[in-house]
Amino acid sequence: MILPEEFNQNWDVSKNGPLLKFSYEGLKNTSFSDELKQFLSIGGLPETPPPYLEFTSSQSSFKPITSVFDMPEEYQKYWLLGSTGSGDPICIVENKESIVFLNNGDDYKEVFINSSLNQFAECILLFSEMIDKAIEINGEDAFIDNDIPESLINWLKEQLERVDSNCIKEGCFWDIEIESLYE
Missing domain, CATH: 3.40.1580 (SMI1/KNR4-like)
Incomplete structure (x- = not known):
C-alpha cells in the first residue's frame, strides 16, 4: 500500500x-x-x-x-x-x-x-501512468480519442487488481472506467 x-x-x-x-x-x-x-x-x-x-x-x-x-x-x-x-x-x-x-x-x-484512501491514490497514479503510456504509443490525443492499446488496458486492469482486488469487481468504479476504455 x-x-x-x-x-x-x-x-x-x-x-x-x-x-x-x-x-x-x-x-x-x-x-x-x-x-x-x-x-x-x-x-x-x-x-x-x-x-x-x-x-x-x-x-x-x-x-x-x-x-x-x-x-x-x-x-x-x-x-x-x-x-x-x-x-x-x-x-x-x-x-x-x-x-x-x-x-x-x-x-x-x-x-x-x-x-482505502491509500489504494484510491495508488489507483489514480496507475491510471495517470496508463494515460502517459498511451500518449507515448499513440500520440498526444490518445486518451481523449480513446485510442488506448488493449495490452495497456489489460496492464492497467492487472495493476488495479494488485492494488485492491475489490476495485475491479463488476459494477465498481474502476471496472466501469476500464470497460469505457474498450469502447
Missing part, C-alpha cells in the same frame, strides 16, 4: 497539477484513523486527476455530505471528498474508511471505488 510520502514523490505536479492537502488540525476531531488523517494532510489528493475526477471543492472543508447538501440523515456516514466527471459525490464511508461515489442518477446508490 502506498504511503503519503510515496504518493507525493510519484505525483508529477508540473504535469498533472497540484495536490490539495487537508489540515491535520482540521481532521483531529474526526473519528477517522490516524493513517487516513496523515494521508489527507501529508499526501493529499490531486486537484483534478484522471479519470475526470475533481477534488477542488473539498479542500476548504472535510464534512459529512449532509452538511454540504440537503440529504437525508442516513447519508451522514459519507464524508465528501470531491466528485466524478458525472458530478457524483466521491466520499469516504465513516466507519469503514472505504472510498465510494454516490450515483446521483440512481437515487444516490453507493458505488464502491476502493477499500
Whole structure:
C-alpha cells in the first residue's frame, strides 16, 4: 500500500497539477484513523486527476455530505471528498474508511471505488501512468480519442487488481472506467 510520502514523490505536479492537502488540525476531531488523517494532510489528493475526477471543492472543508447538501440523515456516514466527471459525490464511508461515489442518477446508490484512501491514490497514479503510456504509443490525443492499446488496458486492469482486488469487481468504479476504455 502506498504511503503519503510515496504518493507525493510519484505525483508529477508540473504535469498533472497540484495536490490539495487537508489540515491535520482540521481532521483531529474526526473519528477517522490516524493513517487516513496523515494521508489527507501529508499526501493529499490531486486537484483534478484522471479519470475526470475533481477534488477542488473539498479542500476548504472535510464534512459529512449532509452538511454540504440537503440529504437525508442516513447519508451522514459519507464524508465528501470531491466528485466524478458525472458530478457524483466521491466520499469516504465513516466507519469503514472505504472510498465510494454516490450515483446521483440512481437515487444516490453507493458505488464502491476502493477499500482505502491509500489504494484510491495508488489507483489514480496507475491510471495517470496508463494515460502517459498511451500518449507515448499513440500520440498526444490518445486518451481523449480513446485510442488506448488493449495490452495497456489489460496492464492497467492487472495493476488495479494488485492494488485492491475489490476495485475491479463488476459494477465498481474502476471496472466501469476500464470497460469505457474498450469502447
